Amino acid sequence: MDFKILAETILKEVGGNENINEVWNCTTRLRFNLVDQSIVDDKKVQAIPDVLGTQYKNNQYQIIIGNDVAEVYKEIEKLVDPSAPKMEGTAKKEKSNPIGVMLEVISGIFTPILPAIIGAGMMKCLLTIFSMTGLVSETSGTYSVLYMISDAAFYFLPFLIAVSASRKFKVNEFIGLSSAGILLYPTLINGAAEGLETLKFLNFDVPYLAYSYSVVPIILTIWLMSYVYKFLDKYIPNVLRFILTPVLTLLIVTPISLVILSPLGNYIGNYLAVFLDWLFATAGPVAGFLLAGLNPLLVMTGMHFTIMPIAIQNLALTGYDNFWLPFCLISNVAQAGAIFAVMFKTKNKEGKSVAASTGVSALLGVTEPGMFGVTFKLKKPFYAAMLAGGIGGVIGVLLGVKTYSFSAPNVLILPTYISPDGSMKSLIAIVVAILVSFILSFVFTMGLKFEGLNDEIVETEDTLHQEESKEVVFDDEVIYSPLIGQAVSITEVPDKTFADEIIGKGVAVKPTIGKIYAPFDGELGMVFRTKHALAFKSTKGVELLVHIGIDTVELDGKGFNLIKEVGSHVNKGDVVMEFDIDLIKDSGYSLLTPVVVTNYSEYAEIDKKSLDKEVTNDAILIEVR
Template identity: 40%
Template sequence: MNYKELAEIVLQNVGGKENVEAFTHCATRLRFNLKDEERFKEEELKKCNGVMGTVIAGGQHQVIIGTDVSHVYDELTKVLEVTKAGGTESVVESTDLKKRFVFSDVLDTISGIFTPILPAITGAAMIKVLLILLTMTGLMKEGTQTYQILTFVGDTPFYFLPIMLSYSAAVKFKMNPMMGMLLGLMMIHPTYMSMVDAGEAVKLFGFMPVTLAKYTSTVIPVIMVVWVGSYVEKFSDKISPKAIRFFLKPLLTLLIMIPIAFVIIGPLGTIIGTWLESVLNVIQTQAPWSLPILFGVVAPIVIMLGMHYVVTIPLVMTAIAANGFDMLGAGFLVANVAQAGAALAIATLAKNVDFKALASSSGITALLGITEPAIYGVNLKLKKPFLCALIGGGIGGLICGIFGVKRIVFGPTGLTTIPIFIDPNNNMNFVFAIVGVVVSFVVAFALSYISAKRSQVIMREIGE
């Protein structure tokens, strides 16, 4: 089955084009927002060759494809006749949807905002990792022009994070993306930043006190500003006469949003962000062992629920922006490797050629940081290997937690990206990350091998 055929089958089983409100994709999944959830044929999709599973979570209906997801996504955009904008693709207007504000909507919104910016964040993070490796091996000296260029390129998406978030948030909130970006840009304009550095009292229109807060590298303030801005833009459109709407609508939007952004929403978002930073800082300094252990166990479950971006990305970005590191990454690293160990143990035992190939390929993929094929295709299907992987991840997380393993730059967690744990100021950070990886893999592999060998059900399944 080629990608076009798979895309057509998926579309048919999510209710057809008329049932798709919007869709996007992550590393392994197609993520749909549907008008009528009853038309989502979960069992039919699971039977489809090329579909590894389905998940309904966070207001989204997710179809797990694997590493070929981008190709299927491209075919879907052709079938649905939409133009890719780098974010969530809107297919039809949702005016007939029930208006509601529930927890699942919040989760869907967070996922829709952060998922599109991941390639830029990941690419820049890998530049920073490369820079660390080049300087540690003596292939590049600090202070050279090349070093300086690579440094600011690696820092660019984090410094200008509000701009990227303002664009993706505008797309998600159905605001003009350029107007959304303008709201993000004005909050980090050099003149405003100079006012912040000067520290002198600033009043807008002579009477509105402006709270001088730095919005570079922040997450929450700009999302809140664009969310409010989307309603202001609709209001401006409604009251603007048609003859002069072209210039009056953006003018009114800005005039209303300037005081709201700098006097009300921006400072409020800063307070919320500061509180979140404080909570994370307390956890990472007072109980550094807790996060690696917790996510070493629950990371696969979070991934199964399709909530890994929603749960982790805002927390990780906030932690790295505030402290220069995060401790969730170590938990995800050992959890991924543990899933690989369990799948490869099954591959060692399997006699069925197809199952052996599936377990082998998915185990290797999990080592690289993409675990859905191993989870859905092998471990969860056989049950015991999945539980063994959770144990392995927990023990690996315990080791990383005890020794305070930190992820220095944001990036996916797998063996190919393990240099993100290299700390120029603490060589042992990387060493203990490796120890955690080895232990989690060995424990998961050994337990899965033994439990599968003793299970007649599993051995029959994999072709004894």
Template identity: 40%
Template sequence: MNYKKFAEDIVTLVGGENNITSLTHCATRLRFNLKDNNKANTEEIKKRKGVMGVAAKGGQYQVIIGSDVANVYKEIMAITNLEDSSKSNEKDDRKPLAKVIDTVSGIFTPILPAITAAGMLKAVLSVLIAFNLITKESQTYQVINFMADAAFYFLPILLASSAAKKFKTNQYMAMMLGGILLHPSFVSMVDAAKEAGTSLKVFGLPISLASYSSSVLPIILIVWFMSYIEPIADKISPKAIKFFSKPLITALITGIIGLVVIGPIGYLISDKVGSAIKALEAVAGWLVPTLVGALTPLLVATGTHYGLVPIGINNRMTLGYDTIIYPGMLASNVAQGGAALAVALKSKKTEIKQLASSAGITAVCGITEPALYGINIRFRKPLYSAIIGGAVGGLFLGIFGVRNYTGGSPGLLTLPSYIGGNSMSDFIYAIIGATISIVVSFVACLVLYKDEEEAVEENLNSQEKTIKSVNMTTIKAPLTGAAVSLKNVNDPVFSDEIMGKGIAIIPTEGKVFSPINGTVEKIYDTKHAIALKDDNGLEMMIHIGLDTVKLEGKHFNVHVNKGDKVTVGKLLVDFDVKKIKEEGYDTITPIVITNSREFSEILAIDDKTVKYGEDIIKIIK
């Protein structure tokens, strides 16, 4: 792949650099914050080779790339000036929930490699200990152990850095605040005060005797507070000494308030969350892992799964282990891999088999986006299978209270992160739970999945054979061309089925014939669209091209009038395909059932070339 050219195309298609307020990336996707999502050409982005999908959710515009995402991100940063554009003061009109999700995602996404590395190092140590290759007393163990502990112990500093970028405040001042919480002198003072039963004070204000190593929430709240103090310090500082006074005021006020008020509040909230989860574990420990196992694919699709990551980290920091988030995600991730591998086995299409096999392997290892967007969501039945497998596996892991001790990207490669405690039972149950998830989703997908053309044909045939007592209407193709799904229409009114369900045809001939026996209900003055109604009450619209209303009837000839009775095959409109294209308009023609809600099933055959008069839609009352 030519990463530079690809990066240039993506920037252009999201509306240009001026439309980007910030950009981050995770393991598989570019995460844009755009000033106006409507300026992004989503359909064109999806068509680009190398793009697995697009998700505009959680306040972010996400372009799913796969394992090449870091290379694409690097090229985008090289050809743009997004360090400056990320500081834009554009008004944010997003809903509060979208802002929260975007903030959590933006803070945790950059530090995930460090957390993953630390978790994997811990997992390696667990394996070495389990096979008696080293002992806990050996220097090798001690060195690798403190290397792994570094990311967890200094987590407040890592979070301070990413939070500062998200809250648009000074990154290094934020890291200093993280350092304050972890400074050896502060830690020693807290330990001494606890031992002596005394207290700590600054200017007479009491400092909570809390430990902030490995904590999550306190530093995020402190940096958020700093983002308000820093502009005030800038405003009140005299120009001549601003270089000195601004950081002094910011550090002094934020540091003291952080130690006295904000840090303890964050610590208390984290502790209460941990206690609540422990209480939930005692009452219904199986429930949350089951839900996480089932729903994680939907959370990943919307980008909201990052809201669960801090909970899992907080559990390990406060309780020493996590029994709900990472076990549930383990079941979900490997289940998605199992479903994709079933598609690889069952599909008769070489391209699908190759994509499904590679995506399936990646998913069982812990990275699910290629399987989720490339296979599971695309064909739906694998997604349903993954949800079933994830729920069953999550239920098993929840029932046995399986504990995750070190984190990492949930998958087969991080199974050693379940080694801990006084026995190997968590590790063994984690293997069993992962196996259950894979097997259940694999078998379910083998039963449910069929290649698209085969599935549609079977569905139509079965409907025709079994529903004889139901009134069925057949819609003929009104013109010749390539029949495609409405999702391929670059207009949300049609692609989101706002007007109704149906199909679209990319015409190769400029003649529209009546697809039904009925009446001409309306002919638009600009001749680009016609509404029909059949004798059984079915209402439909044929809309020739997109934005062709602007042609004001040019290149169109209408052969019927409003109120005319028409039969199948009657010429309604002819138009000049070539000239309309030369004018710069898309000639794709949606055929929409405008009263779709009155029917139980509307089944369309798309992704094939059709001639006018062929059956393309079956409608069941």
């Protein structure tokens, strides 16, 4: 993957600098706030090699890249100029409901700080291992330093959120940091530790609360600050703005934050923890089934980032999370089970390679490449993984699964399920749950029959790469017409690539019946993802491409029905595919079908027969010598 070229291509397809208000990335996708979404051709973006998929949600255009998204974003950053003039937005924006806007804001705030909190969570995992194995004594200075590394990002989480929220709400980051510092000031922290009730500010009571590890209070504070800061910045004269805007912003926002917003955020977190305890006490298995079973849908829409604050708040208040992290891990492992099953079932070498790499990625906590590239594309494996994940979630709840640290949900962080008191109960619970989900997902998928299993993984017609054939002796071959219709010269095809015989030498047929017949004895070597083109390989080594119509790739498979499986043996005259002639014609596409020998350079002569004649599937169309 050439990250620079990919970034340049994506930037071009989304409308360039003048159409980008904001761009950032999460663990697997690029996220754009665009001036005018209507100018983006979604199909062209999806057709870019190495783009796994796209979606538009809450006025945010998301391009799924996979594990290499950070490298692509680095190149995007070099190309995007935030100060560049923007075009006039002509399209109506998607109408967002308040909940959708809130979820998008939370996602935008938490995505940038994930490396810090995930790194700290992994350190907690290592610290647990060091302590259990006796490598580091809990009374040693080494342990204290390692503990600081593992805990600082969580203890001072309001600082991290303040920076990210300030960027999201377009507030001066350092004023935002100052507000976080006020919440974590020793006066409040020590007062809360000593059990003091309130601190008087004018006639208002400021409750002593410990805001370390907190999430909601600082978000509410920066949200209010964004309105106050922008209002003051707009009306204060330029000569006084540098001095007065910061001090007045803090003077207005801080009392409201300490008296109302931050305590409110603290209570929201407390009551949320109480609600979760009630939920799992009254409907635990159902909750576990839904959380683990439906998690892939959250991941696909990017909404899983909005749940992370709940997990962090849960850990801060109770010391463990039994709401999201365990069920996300169970779901990820279930996806891996389905992906590996596809790897075993498919005969396509490239498909095996994709499944192997994305299956490992899913075990390590990143499931989008596997979902968009394998399970969701094939549909049934995706459903199998959801069902298996749901069953694993039920088992996790029944066994009392909990994690004691925030980490990316992958198989490497299992030690975080060991209780601080040394109990292995939760570790056993998560191991049993993920093993069951993996095995069930694998078995379910292996037992399913589904279309597209052996389709060639090809993005566009320009990326047609046939597997290099082993050394063979080429004999003369007779190629019968794969269609019934009128045979004409290849030069009549309204596509220069075919007309100039760049891809291969042959003829064209204007079909009168919507069927593709095997042109010789051999095998169906490849079918394009959109089913509009097929490649055959004869027993004597001839490679033949049949491209149904021109530009029919844009139908995205609609109207095409594959009869034979890719990789299967075919006999001359077998019906391999059916297609809807009327649909293609009514959609405005040419039915003229190129039939070309792609490995023509291996032969001395390509003799074109039956030109300007009506042909059946028994007519000789081409002879190779």
